[in-house]
């Protein structure tokens with residue numbers, strides 16, 4: 001099924017998250033059904049949550065930090081945001097300027113960027 005190819009998934013995610021397009025617009029543009037769009041969004045959201053569920057451990061004081069969104073250790077104030085998440089965040093900023101590059105190169109660049117972000121957000125590094 002071509003509806004679930006990585007290219008289509010990348011395009012749908014970009015259209016929804018960055019361009020803030022509606023389901024109808026995405027559906028018409030890429031020829032995917034509303035339920036496929038919902039599934040793509042759900043899959044990508046839930047896989048990111050599932051893989052990051054483990055509590056982080058502070059690399060400085062070694063304590064378990066029971067706050068999923070913590071960026072600093074509550075015990076010793078060490079910056080605990082993993083490097084991969086920092087880089088992913090920077091790359092996400094780049095997605096916003098993608099609209100300024102020529103249409104002919106935009107899709108490939110977006111797709112590459114989204115793959116890189118997805119990879120970074122789903123590997124475990126500390």
Ligand SMILES: [Zn+2]
Pocket residue numbers: 058059060061062063073074075076077078
């Ligand atoms: Zn600490």
